[in-house]
Amino acid sequence: MDKTTDMPTVIDDAVTFEAVYDRYFDPVFRFVYYRTGNREVAKDLTADIFLKVYKRFSAYDPKKGSFEVWLYTIAGNRVKDYYRKTNRFQWLSLSAARDVAEDDPTTEEQMENKEEIAYLRCAVKKLKPRDQLLISYKFGAELSNKTIAELMDTNPNHVGVMIHRLLNQLRKEMEAYYE
CATH class of the missing domain: 1.20.140.160 (PhyR, sigma-like (SL) domain)
Structure with a gap:
């Protein structure tokens, strides 16, 4: 087990897609939001990413690499596909990417x-x-x-x-x- 995430370092039959979704949704969303700078686009792309992960969940092979690397490779490729189709690129600041609200x-x-x-x-x-x-x-x-x-x-x-x-x-x- 990875002590920082409470997730096994290797995904096996005992780990459900729901557990992976619960653990990784927010970090994947932040990654996509940071890359796109648009909350609605990030929501759509993150949904696409997890749909792809769901469809390929049983095909993940821990011998080829860690689950996080597999997941973020899918996420990175989806963002690249988005930019290929829209032919535009934006970046969001580090502070805005964390979406930290300040007191008025x-x-x-x-x-x-x-x-x-x-x-x-x-x-x-x-x-x-x-x-x-x-x-x-x-x-x-x-x-x-x-x-x-x-x-x-x-x-x-x-x-x-x-x-x-x-x-x-x-x-x-x-x-x-x-x-």
Whole structure:
């Protein structure tokens, strides 16, 4: 069992689709929402993803990789398909992706927050597509470095280094905004 998720690390006959759905729906939704920036699109795509997982649930083979990698590969491919069909791409800020509500900020604070988010969104758009994907896995889906490493065909230490460098790069961009 994975102590952080209360889910077996290997999906077997004892694990039901309902348990997987309950455990993974929110992180998959956040990942898709982060990638699309649109709540309604994210809802639709997440539903499509879990429909595909449901249809292929019995075909999952733990010998080929972890369940999370299998699930997020399906999710990533569905998002790619969406963009191929719509031929557009948006990114949502890190703070907006977490959908954190604050206590009624003033109008001025709201405007400042919107400007900061817009600036951060532009900074993220300047990153290479692989770096944008890395940020969406880490902060959108809140995946572990190990899972991200499997998805991106690298090692967990390298993922940590890449995230550290990207955050420093974004921090410098934001410092320039505040000056």
